[in-house]
Amino acid sequence: xxxxxxxxxxxxxxxxxxxxxxxxxxxxxxxxxxxxxxxxxxxxxxxxxxxxxxxxxxxxxxxxxxxxxxxxxxxxxxxxxxxxxxxxxxxxxxxxxxxxxxxxxxxxxxxxxxxxxxxxxxxxxxxxxxxxxxxxxxxxxxxxxxxxxxxxxxxxxxxxxxxxxxxxxxxxxxxxxxxxxxxxxxxxxxxxxxxxxxxxxxxxxxxxxxxxxxxxxxxxxxxxxxxxxxxxxxxxxxxxxxxxxxxxxxxxxxxxxxxxxxxxxxxxxxxxxxxxxxxxxxxxxxxxxxxxxxxxxxxxxxxxxxxxxxxxxxxxxxxxxxxxxxxxxxxxxx
Amino acid sequence: xxxxxxxxxxxxxxxxxxxxxxxxxxxxxxxxxxxxxxxxxxxxxxxxxxxxxxxxxxxxxxxxxxxxxxxxxxxxxxxxxxxxxxxxxxxxxxxxxxxxxxxxxxxxxxxxxxxxxxxxxxxxxxxxxxxxxxxxxxxxxxxxxxxxxxxxxxxxxxxxxxxxxxxxxxxxxxxxxxxxxxxxxxxxxxxxxxxxxxxxxxxxxxxxxxxxxxxxxxxxxxxxxxxxxxxxxxxxxxxxxxxxxxxxxxxxxxxxxxxxxxxxxxxxxxxxxxxxxxxxxxxxxxxxxxxxxxxxxxxxxxxxxxxxxxxxxxxxxxxxxxxxxxxxxxxxxx
Numbered sequence: 001x002x003x004x005x006x007x008x009x010x011x012x013x014x015x016x017x018x019x020x021x022x023x024x025x026x027x028x029x030x031x032x033x034x035x036x037x038x039x040x041x042x043x044x045x046x047x048x049x050x051x052x053x054x055x056x057x058x059x060x061x062x063x064x065x066x067x068x069x070x071x072x073x074x075x076x077x078x079x080x081x082x083x084x085x086x087x088x089x090x091x092x093x094x095x096x097x098x099x100x101x102x103x104x105x106x107x108x109x110x111x112x113x114x115x116x117x118x119x120x121x122x123x124x125x126x127x128x129x130x131x132x133x134x135x136x137x138x139x140x141x142x143x144x145x146x147x148x149x150x151x152x153x154x155x156x157x158x159x160x161x162x163x164x165x166x167x168x169x170x171x172x173x174x175x176x177x178x179x180x181x182x183x184x185x186x187x188x189x190x191x192x193x194x195x196x197x198x199x200x201x202x203x204x205x206x207x208x209x210x211x212x213x214x215x216x217x218x219x220x221x222x223x224x225x226x227x228x229x230x231x232x233x234x235x236x237x238x239x240x241x242x243x244x245x246x247x248x249x250x251x252x253x254x255x256x257x258x259x260x261x262x263x264x265x266x267x268x269x270x271x272x273x274x275x276x277x278x279x280x281x282x283x284x285x286x287x288x289x290x291x292x293x294x295x296x297x298x299x300x301x302x303x304x305x306x307x308x309x310x311x312x313x314x315x316x317x318x319x320x321x322x323x324x325x326x327x328x329x330x331x332x333x334x
Numbered sequence: 335x336x337x338x339x340x341x342x343x344x345x346x347x348x349x350x351x352x353x354x355x356x357x358x359x360x361x362x363x364x365x366x367x368x369x370x371x372x373x374x375x376x377x378x379x380x381x382x383x384x385x386x387x388x389x390x391x392x393x394x395x396x397x398x399x400x401x402x403x404x405x406x407x408x409x410x411x412x413x414x415x416x417x418x419x420x421x422x423x424x425x426x427x428x429x430x431x432x433x434x435x436x437x438x439x440x441x442x443x444x445x446x447x448x449x450x451x452x453x454x455x456x457x458x459x460x461x462x463x464x465x466x467x468x469x470x471x472x473x474x475x476x477x478x479x480x481x482x483x484x485x486x487x488x489x490x491x492x493x494x495x496x497x498x499x500x501x502x503x504x505x506x507x508x509x510x511x512x513x514x515x516x517x518x519x520x521x522x523x524x525x526x527x528x529x530x531x532x533x534x535x536x537x538x539x540x541x542x543x544x545x546x547x548x549x550x551x552x553x554x555x556x557x558x559x560x561x562x563x564x565x566x567x568x569x570x571x572x573x574x575x576x577x578x579x580x581x582x583x584x585x586x587x588x589x590x591x592x593x594x595x596x597x598x599x600x601x602x603x604x605x606x607x608x609x610x611x612x613x614x615x616x617x618x619x620x621x622x623x624x625x626x627x628x629x630x631x632x633x634x635x636x637x638x639x640x641x642x643x644x645x646x647x648x649x650x651x652x653x654x655x656x657x658x659x660x661x662x663x664x665x666x667x668x
Contacts (some may be wrong), residue, residue: 166513309487309491313484314480324477
């Protein structure tokens with residue numbers, strides 16, 4: 001790529017390529033928001049009917065983007081340390097199904113706690129493998145994902161699936177609205193995102209994640225107990241996946257043991273589109289949230305276009321790739 | 335056969351020149367083949383009538399995974415990873431099945447040649463996109479897995495097509511003695527014909543070189559970009575063989591990708607190929623593919639619920655990589 005000389009370009013006016021490039025580099029969220037706005041504009045152009053009831057459209061978009069955004073948080077956090085968590089979708093499915101199957105007999109609160117404990121256990125196993133045994137995160141989480149999927153099928157045989165249903169409060173939280181316009185899932189997404197964003201920027205633990213991802217050896221020499229950081233991280237990722245699983249169960253309102261499986265690839269894609277580097281040390285959660293919304297709006301654009309399934313998949317893949325490539329170019333330092 | 339799996343990876347010749355290290359480096363692969371033997375003996379012990387026909391059906395069943403593992407091996411040795419292997423297999427499989435449907439035997443040859451060419455080109459496209467976009471391999475191939483799966487659905491939107499009889503017979507039965515399954519011969523010949531000459535050429539050396547240290551390879555005059563594209567193209571070629579194996583085994587084409595992407599990654603890790611790149615050979619992953627299938631069939635013979643076998647496979651994968659991690663740690667400290 002030819003990087004233009006900034007001083008020369010800057011004088012050429014604020015509309016020049018170089019000026020935009022600099023602006024984007026300083027504000028990496030800007031191009032993402034622009035892309036999101038463009039997609040929304042496109043959606044409204046091809047489906048003018050949506051203009052009549054923007055509220056309903058907004059609500060459903062938020063409802064579908066929320067579980068994706070939470071699952072993408074797992075990927076963002078693990079990617080910041082140079083890892084990845086491929087077990088999130090299975091863990092989310094497992095949690096959702098445990099909640100739905102245990103709620104009728106144990107009550108929703110106990111069921112949710114049970115589900116999250118299971119999710120945290122899988123996170124702990126990932127953490128032990130990655131931090132203590134130094135297994136590549138990709139392969140470790142792949143293995144636990146397999147184990148979780150198998151255990152889920154076995155568990156499914158022991159519970160009476162017929163009685164399983166998603167508890168009311170979960171459905172209310174995931175897909176209900178208050179005052180006729182306020183989607184309840186924001187009650188979960190907003191505080192959760194605030195905690196993650198502030199946690200990453202302002203807390204010592206958040207900075208440690210960047211430090212470990214940027215240069216694990218330097219972090220270790222500086223006195224960071226890298227293994228403890230990673231152990232906690234993968235447990236957090238498991239718990240977040242569990243929360244996302246509960247939301248997915250609430251959104252779909254079905255007790256399916258594979259409810260969240262299809263979220264795996266989009267969760268990685270959302271984090272990457274959001275500007276988090278898979279090599280660690282760079283990125284943040286705000287971009288990921290925008291990435292999750294971009295993917296959700298993109299999916300509805302493709303649905304509205306009534307594109308056949310194969311075309312939709314091809315366009316989806318092509319757009320993920322081109323956004324990631326464009327983003328890498330626009331914000332690259334070199 | 336040693337040519338398939340050279341004891342010493344190029345680039346590490348000096349380091350590995352001592353005899354002890356040579357044994358240690360081969361130890362893993364030798365251990366894998368001992369494990370294959372042990373698992374076969376176990377099968378015989380559990381089911382006394384286990385014999386040549388079972389061996390033949392085992393080899394037939396393993397064939398697609400063996401090719402998928404070979405495909406993944408080439409790319410991982412070059413320092414990348416291909417998450418679109420499963421989708422590519424589906425794409426090439428349906429293409430071959432559509433060409434052969436209700437046509438004469440001569441179309442079998444056309445289908446095979448076209449499918450292989452298609453795999454080669456699609457793999458090269460993956461590689462070109464990795465090189466041009468400068469987006470990490472894992473993201474590019476993840477996005478491309480949507481694209482290839484979409485292409486597979488475009489070719490054939492529900493399982494169908496057909497296969498010429500002689501093509502189907504390639505993977506069943508045996509040669510010379512009933513103890514030499516045709517599928518095994520097919521796998522060894524097909525992989526060997528591509529891999530052995532490549533491995534001995536400058537290009538093969540370059541694939542190992544860019545995998546172990548990209549900058550060092552560049553400084554030594556290796557064309558990194560071209561080598562990467564080549565590695566992905568060969569990966570696509572092997573994936574196409576895997577797709578053909580699927581068509582051979584089932585007699586039809588199925589547009590929905592099987593679990594081959596993830597199991598190919600599992601097989602190469604078990605097979606001693608380092609995910610960091612630059613290390614490993616073809617023999618290890620081949621043995622690993624057989625081990626994964628044998629564990630499954632042995633558990634089945636023991637009357638274990640097939641769902642448990644998924645769990646057990648996952649557990650074995652996790653334990654193996656943990657042991658591998660411990661071994662690396664020990665070596666690093668020693």
